[in-house]
Amino acid sequence: MSFYGHKEAGLEVPAYIDLEIKGGGFVADIMRGIANAFRPLTQKSVLDTNPCLPLPVKPDYAKFVLILLLCLLAWLLVLAEPYVLRTRHLIMAYFYPERAKQRAMFLYDKILDDRCKKKHCF
Structure with a gap:
């Protein structure tokens, strides 16, 4: 694309319709502003598209590999997160066994209460 673009001699500025809005007032000012927004900024005879x-350039495959590795790492972290969160409770139970028993009983009671409320066990 760049090769053929640099060979191009130049483009002519396309003709456009110029609107002239006469009159005053709020609506005329708005319409004049809209018409001026579509007016070309410069009237060069030739447009230079080269810039x-x-x-x-040749692609840098090392960056592509780095992006792929980052994506794989992100997927690995997403998949491993639930298992890592479970290990927190195992570690807590190892260091604080009494607190772990209290926590387990609280969770058991809470689950039992929720089930009874749904089944109307009263």
Whole structure:
């Protein structure tokens, strides 16, 4: 694309319709502003498109591999998160067994209460 773009001789500025809005008032000012927004900024006879064209370079495959590794690491972390969160409770139970028993009883009672409320066990 860049090769053929740099060979291009130049483009003519396309003709456009110029609107002239006569009159005064609020609506005329708005319409005049809209018409001026579409008016070209410059009236050059030739447009130079060369600065807009990208210069081709060879891709850096090391960056592609790095991005792929980051994506794989993110997926690994997402998949491993639930298991890592479970180990917190195992570690807490190892260091504080009494507190772990209290926590387990609280969770058991809470689950039992929720089930009874849904089944109307009263």
